[in-house]
Amino acid sequence: MPVYKDKNIKKKEKWYFEVELGLDENGKRKRYRERGFRTKKEAEEAMIKAKRNFMEGTYTDTKNLTYQELFNQWINTKKDISEATKELYLTYFRIHLNPGIGSYKLNKLSPFIIQRFINTLYDKNLSSSSVKRIYSVVRSSLQYAVRMQLLSTNFADSIEKPKENTMKEVKVWSTSEVKQFISSIEGASRYAIAYKLAVYTGMRQGEILGLRWKDINFEKSYLTVQQKLTHKGKIESGAKNKGSMRNISLNKYIIEELLKHKEIIELEKVDNQNHYQDNNLVVCTEIGTPCHPRNLLRLLYSHIEQSGVSRIKFHDLRHTHASLLLLADVNIKIISERLGHASIRITLDTYAHLLPNMQKEAIKKLDTLFGE
Template identity: 40%
Template sequence: MKVKRDEKRGTWYFVIEAGKDEKGKRKQIFKRGFKTETEAKREMRKVANQVDENTYVKPTKRTLADFFPEWLQSKSLKLRKHTLEVYTGHVNKHIVPRLGQFELIKITTAQIEKFYIDLAKEAGLSARTIQDIHKIVKSAFEAAVKRKYAASNPVKDAETPKVDRKEMTVWDVQEASKFLKVAKEHRLYPAFLLALTTGMRQSEILGLRWKDIDLENEALSVRQTLSHDGKELTVQTKTRTSTRTISLDGRVLETLHKHKRIVMKEMLAIRPIYQNNDLVICTGFGTPVLPRNLLRTFYTLIKKADVPKIRFHDLRHTVATLMLQGEINPKVVKEILGHSDVRITLDIYSHVLPSVHKETAKKYGNMLFNQASSSQ
């Protein structure tokens, strides 16, 4: 490892031994064109450290646009179809048009931050959408570093827009009960009952099969989901922890028993043309209920029940909020909802915790001091 002067060009260069390749052939790193000896030595020490730490990246002209198709292809092995479509849309519409021409090894943190500013000012994207794009670019660069296409991840330390958390809208116990009472006579009542007793996502409810319900142990397993467009059933949940088992109340099981008898009668009535997908929530022909049709019914019933209008996903928030207010352990709530970490549960429902803590303090105080006074 030595710095030398190129007498012909009047510049400095260095050569570093970098071990051997897979064929046992000697590898060398050669860099030239430095104006001063000091500059050459500084770069030589930097490269030597990278070689020692196995982080050295051989210079390449590979651009971000070159890399993204490869990265998206690898992500297709893990991501759900809808999520992959969202990623691909952001890559093609926002990321590649603005950053695609730049070489991976030359992109800087400052450049990434300017990219986010441009997305806000020029493209008019919301802070939440920019955060989603940030996650995509960050993940892509993490993969590029692992594959030795880039020496470091410039996205890791980039500042992102602050996302203001939307105020969560949920029903209280009376409103939830009022809605269920009105919905009880509708064919899709079991879907709303499951939403308000288990906190399942819409896609999970519409993908639920009869074989996923364990009547003996009074529980159901979340294993299959229906796509957003209602065209595809897939044995793949949102995340690894989304595949879970949820205990059911006896009254919910009773409703499911009645609903199954209705479904079986429908199947027998039109057996030749019935499409048996084993779905709990299905049409009279056995086909999946389209998400948009479920939502149309949901909003009609909300109006009829005269309760505050909320999104279907807010039924999930309602379940979590009511459980936490009922002092159910956050870890249990986390498992029911299928969150990957209890910190996610606590973060999302942090607004509930102060009142929970207050009630807990009162109950514990009553228990402690009542016991103390009785022993005097």
């Protein structure tokens, strides 16, 4: 009989089963044993299920399942995340998770091992936000294992959870630097419109590169963010989050710049009509294809060097837009909506260090209110 009673009578879980599952690659008999059953009936039912799964080709030796195998199964179930997010998770796995805990069998994992792994991420000087995201991947994948009854508990829930440093330091240009940079790129690059959109709308790079002419309402002076270009140069409908799908009002200057740029695009369509690919994109190559994000970044650094302003990243143009709005005393809720943040809290956490005078201004207004 393949169901046995454990000889150690001190154990509360007294039954186990052992079955043969054919031959391995060396011609030896392959046996599978599973312990921990309180009754003989439970052991028999589990044995029958294991045999059936093996016959149907769906058998998984959960006893020897590694975290690497679990991650691969879990990531394939994530249909609700964007391609960019999936690529980020795979990068985390390749660089950090697989070398750290990939070879561990699930039944050998523990809170101690997970905590030790998280500690190594800090040793690598990763940012607090990166550590928190990697922890979230570990937790989510182990939660999947719990749902699939591969684990009885999620070990990631028992450790000291990483905390993201909410006081994010962001680099921004001053008003004079913005004027200096904008002046220097006039007529210097066909992609100048991309940098102007970043400064004057606060759009993300992918949103700018995915912007279409049909997304702009010139009559009512606003644009709608409806799609983006991924870092791999692929157009993807939708946005980063629900709040990212938004309308952004445009000032007179950027409207005029967009109309000038549209004239250039129309001329290029005529000049390259035999091989022009009309994707209706605002920012595109001379033949209408999407502009690769890396090319846009390389050109930005070149323009920065030529203009003499401080070196910042493309994403910092978005931060610069937010800082200009704060200087203009625009309501933080409006700023959050323009940036497409999921909540005002994110906006406040990101730009808190740019608001050192908010309390002083509040007190002044309070004094004015009471006539003091």
